[in-house]
Amino acid sequence: xxxxxxxxxxxxxxxxxxxxxxxxxxxxxxxxxxxxxxxxxxxxxxxxxxxxxxxxxxxxxxxxxxxxxxxxxxxxxxxxxxxxxxxxxxxxxxxxxxxxxxxxxxxxxxxxxxxxxxxxxxxxxxxxxxxxxxxxxxxxxxxxxxxxxxxxxxxxxxxxxxxxxxxxxxxxxxxxxxxxxxxxxxxxxxxxxxxxxxxxxxx
Amino acid sequence: xxxxxxxxxxxxxxxxxxxxxxxxxxxxxxxxxxxxxxxxxxxxxxxxxxxxxxxxxxxxxxxxxxxxxxxxxxxxxxxxxxxxxxxxxxxxxxxxxxxxxxxxxxxxxxxxxxxxxxxxxxxxxxxxxxxxxxxxxxxxxxxxxxxxxxxxxxxxxxxxxxxxxxxxxxxxxxxxxxxxxxxxxxxxxxxxxxxxxxxxxxx
Amino acid sequence: xxxxxxxxxxxxxxxxxxxxxxxxxxxxxxxxxxxxxxxxxxxxxxxxxxxxxxxxxxxxxxxxxxxxxxxxxxxxxxxxxxxxxxxxxxxxxxxxxxxxxxxxxxxxxxxxxxxxxxxxxxxxxxxxxxxxxxxxxxxxxxxxxxxxxxxxxxxxxxxxxxxxxxxxxxxxxxxxxxxxxxxxxxxxxxxxxxxxxxxxxxx
Amino acid sequence: xxxxxxxxxxxxxxxxxxxxxxxxxxxxxxxxxxxxxxxxxxxxxxxxxxxxxxxxxxxxxxxxxxxxxxxxxxxxxxxxxxxxxxxxxxxxxxxxxxxxxxxxxxxxxxxxxxxxxxxxxxxxxxxxxxxxxxxxxxxxxxxxxxxxxxxxxxxxxxxxxxxxxxxxxxxxxxxxxxxxxxxxxxxxxxxxxxxxxxxxxxx
DNA sequence: AATGAATGAGTCTTCATTCAT
DNA sequence: GATGAATGAAGACTCATTCAT
Numbered sequence: 094x095x096x097x098x099x100x101x102x103x104x105x106x107x108x109x110x111x112x113x114x115x116x117x118x119x120x121x122x123x124x125x126x127x128x129x130x131x132x133x134x135x136x137x138x139x140x141x142x143x144x145x146x147x148x149x150x151x152x153x154x155x156x157x158x159x160x161x162x163x164x165x166x167x168x169x170x171x172x173x174x175x176x177x178x179x180x181x182x183x184x185x186x187x188x189x190x191x192x193x194x195x196x197x198x199x200x201x202x203x204x205x206x207x208x209x210x211x212x213x214x215x216x217x218x219x220x221x222x223x224x225x226x227x228x229x230x231x232x233x234x235x236x237x238x239x240x241x242x243x244x245x246x247x248x249x250x251x252x253x254x255x256x257x258x259x260x261x262x263x264x265x266x267x268x269x270x271x272x273x274x275x276x277x278x279x280x281x282x283x284x285x286x287x288x289x290x291x292x293x294x295x296x
Numbered sequence: 297x298x299x300x301x302x303x304x305x306x307x308x309x310x311x312x313x314x315x316x317x318x319x320x321x322x323x324x325x326x327x328x329x330x331x332x333x334x335x336x337x338x339x340x341x342x343x344x345x346x347x348x349x350x351x352x353x354x355x356x357x358x359x360x361x362x363x364x365x366x367x368x369x370x371x372x373x374x375x376x377x378x379x380x381x382x383x384x385x386x387x388x389x390x391x392x393x394x395x396x397x398x399x400x401x402x403x404x405x406x407x408x409x410x411x412x413x414x415x416x417x418x419x420x421x422x423x424x425x426x427x428x429x430x431x432x433x434x435x436x437x438x439x440x441x442x443x444x445x446x447x448x449x450x451x452x453x454x455x456x457x458x459x460x461x462x463x464x465x466x467x468x469x470x471x472x473x474x475x476x477x478x479x480x481x482x483x484x485x486x487x488x489x490x491x492x493x494x495x496x497x498x499x
Numbered sequence: 500x501x502x503x504x505x506x507x508x509x510x511x512x513x514x515x516x517x518x519x520x521x522x523x524x525x526x527x528x529x530x531x532x533x534x535x536x537x538x539x540x541x542x543x544x545x546x547x548x549x550x551x552x553x554x555x556x557x558x559x560x561x562x563x564x565x566x567x568x569x570x571x572x573x574x575x576x577x578x579x580x581x582x583x584x585x586x587x588x589x590x591x592x593x594x595x596x597x598x599x600x601x602x603x604x605x606x607x608x609x610x611x612x613x614x615x616x617x618x619x620x621x622x623x624x625x626x627x628x629x630x631x632x633x634x635x636x637x638x639x640x641x642x643x644x645x646x647x648x649x650x651x652x653x654x655x656x657x658x659x660x661x662x663x664x665x666x667x668x669x670x671x672x673x674x675x676x677x678x679x680x681x682x683x684x685x686x687x688x689x690x691x692x693x694x695x696x697x698x699x700x701x702x
Numbered sequence: 703x704x705x706x707x708x709x710x711x712x713x714x715x716x717x718x719x720x721x722x723x724x725x726x727x728x729x730x731x732x733x734x735x736x737x738x739x740x741x742x743x744x745x746x747x748x749x750x751x752x753x754x755x756x757x758x759x760x761x762x763x764x765x766x767x768x769x770x771x772x773x774x775x776x777x778x779x780x781x782x783x784x785x786x787x788x789x790x791x792x793x794x795x796x797x798x799x800x801x802x803x804x805x806x807x808x809x810x811x812x813x814x815x816x817x818x819x820x821x822x823x824x825x826x827x828x829x830x831x832x833x834x835x836x837x838x839x840x841x842x843x844x845x846x847x848x849x850x851x852x853x854x855x856x857x858x859x860x861x862x863x864x865x866x867x868x869x870x871x872x873x874x875x876x877x878x879x880x881x882x883x884x885x886x887x888x889x890x891x892x893x894x895x896x897x898x899x900x901x902x903x904x905x
Numbered sequence: 906a907a908t909g910a911a912t913g914a915g916t917c918t919t920c921a922t923t924c925a926t
Numbered sequence: 927g928a929t930g931a932a933t934g935a936a937g938a939c940t941c942a943t944t945c946a947t
Contacts, residue, residue, distance in 0.1 A: 101927080105927085125327060139930060140922095140929080142929075205469075248487060249484075253483065259483070260459065262469055263462030263466030264462045284459050285491070298907055299909080333937075345912075353938065501926070531735055545933045545934060547933065548932060551931075556917065655887060658888070658889040658890060662889040662894060667872065668871070668876065669868030669873075669875075672871055672872075683864060684863070685861070686858075687858075687861060694893065738941075747907080749910095749942095759942060
């Protein structure tokens with residue numbers, strides 16, 4: 094008796110995510126030098142199997158990245174939509190992003206590592222740029238609003254934005270680089286926020 | 297009649313730096329995916345020539361990185377040795393490092409890109425770790441001194457250090473990623489410094 | 500449905516020996532100039548396949564040589580262990596070695612051809628030297644014993660030994676050099692033995 | 703004032719033989735793996751110079767081999783032409799050839815090493831075959847004559863010939879293989895001759 | 906006549922991808 | 927759905943050969 098359709102579907106889903114998880118780990122470890130063979134081995138499947146789930150290695154990588162983008166979007170959206178003053182929303186978003194990087198450095202590492210290759214498929218490149226654009230716009234907007242309400246420091250909002258993006262990217266990498274060997278003093282969000290928020294003087 | 301000894305040395309020096317410069321550009325662009333063929337092509341020499349100057353591709357890469365480390369050391373040493381209070385020295389060093397990244401993002405990009413490969417030759421890895429250690433120790437020291445004099449904000453000095461390193465790394469990457477296509481609002485050093493320096497109230 | 504474990508092992512064994520056999524032929528023909536591409540072609544497989552069986556070309560070569568050493572050891576051991584007077588054992592061993600060279604000149608040719616390269620991996624060099632040493636010691640011993648019993652001619656046993664080794668090596672080469680084109684009058688063992696054995700006078 | 707024609711000629715001759723001597727040494731050492739660069743270095747000249755004297759590497763090699771063939775011919779001719787019974791002439795020739803190999807193993811080694819490559823230029827191959835043929839014919843003839851006079855042992859003269867050639871080739875190689883490291887007990891000619899000459903009973 | 910920097914074809918090796926089972 | 931043997935294109939590296947000086 095053949096497996097039911099549903100059971101098959103279930104197996105497919107599970108195998109696919111096992112492969113993706115393995116890919117994430119290997120990309121984080123090896124960057125562009127990740128090989129399909131190693132991904133398969135780490136996932137405990139045969140060399141050929143990934144090709145039943147992803148047409149090519151690039152497709153597998155694309156899927157990996159889009160999962161990350163999707164997670165980020167969700168988390169960003171939530172922080173954004175949950176009310177409060179611009180400064181509060183900014184604070185929540187930044188805290189959120191810093192925490193994400195503290196918790197899963199390997200996820201962001203996979204992301205950045207993979208992006209190194211300048212040979213990204215056009216479609217993926219597009220997605221990433223779009224996603225980054227969305228995040229940047231949201232943050233940029235919050236910064237300006239926050240400056241208007243006096244919650245955020247003055248200064249060129251574009252430069253502030255870039256400084257924020259820079260530290261976020263830096264934290265992704267540093268978190269990972271050390272996570273394996275030594276304990277790293279991952280900074281608390283409030284240290285980062287100090288760059289942006291005005292001193293609140295409690296009388 | 298053969299060339300004079302001096303003429304040959306001159307040629308060799310020039311060719312070597314043409315190859316190194318080309319390597320820097322290609323590594324910045326392609327990261328670990330840089331090929332010797334492309335480096336050679338960009339330098340306008342044959343595929344085989346780099347091997348008369350550097351025994352292997354890794355050796356070429358090592359030479360590239362060590363040049364960067366050397367430049368950085370010099371510049372850091374200068375900022376450090378030129379007197380003033382801890383806070384002033386810290387300010388000078390950070391400003392210096394930020395400016396370096398604004399001026400030659402492609403240099404630091406080559407640096408980080410290449411480091412992604414987890415397959416660095418042991419010797420080079422050692423040098424890099426040592427260099428990083430030296431920089432970290434210096435900064436860490438300044439932070440503590442600055443906290444003592446009240447010039448630098450309070451908080452776990454290790455976390456402050458990591459935040460600083462993170463933003464420096466992030467600026468390297470971001471500077472590059474955008475430099476080619478769009479104009480990016482590279483943040484001024486004082487934005488970064490705000491994370492660390494206490495508000496100086498002018499009466 | 501995947502192949503059974505046993506079927507795979509079978510395939511691997513067969514492919515490995517097809518590659519080794521091809522390597523033997525090509526080394527015999529080309530010596531150090533043998534290329535992996537040609538070995539693969541002669542074995543009827545793709546260029547890359549040998550690397551799934553032998554890590555490097557050297558490893559493939561090593562495997563080839565060790566097979567030969569192993570065969571030789573077996574055959575030598577047998578000749579040695581099967582009793583009789585020293586002269587008889589010596590006669591059997593030499594006959595055996597001459598016959599081996601008549602039967603498979605291409606095997607010994609591969610052996611010598613490959614050894615020409617002065618760039619042998621240390622481990623292999625070691626094995627070969629050890630093996631040669633063993634053979635030499637055995638023969639040397641037999642020569643001295645044979646001289647004691649009066650079966651073997653007098654004279655410096657070391658010189659006798661070298662003369663024997665020389666003719667064996669020479670036969671390997673000559674057998675091969677001609678086997679392809681002309682019929683060669685491969686000498687019978689007794690011609691060689693005449694160098695060493697005393698005339699037995701039948702009354 | 704330009705050099706005189708004669709002086710130039712002199713220089714050319716000397717340089718050419720320095721290169722040839724170096725080539726002989728390097729071929730003996732490295733076999734087919736000998737490189738022009740190494741030959742030039744050992745000769746103390748620039749990489750390009752050999753090409754002013756020999757059109758190609760093969761041409762250089764050909765010249766090397768032909769020198770060896772020429773030397774051998776001379777020496778063989780002398781041994782042959784100097785009178786005596788067939789057995790005596792045979793004895794002289796063999797002694798001569800053995801001694802040559804004892805004295806200059808590296809010369810014969812270069813010869814054999816180079817021949818490994820089955821990619822010999824047709825012309826050279828021809829020369830070598832012809833030369834070998836000449837030597838073989840001479841020896842073959844002497845063997846038959848010696849058998850007729852009862853000086854040389856009975857048996858298939860072709861097989862005797864091959865045995866002789868084999869030991870000569872073997873001695874070339876063995877002489878060299880050991881000459882560098884250990885003292886080898888190079889056999890005296892009379893040991894070799896025992897294969898061929900009848901016992902002479904002195905009453 | 907001599908030099909050595911430069912070239913580029915050829916070789917080893919890796920790895921994404923296919924396919925018979 | 928899964929396996930792993932096999933393929934072949936691409937990249938690192940070597941070395942015979944050329945050429946400006």
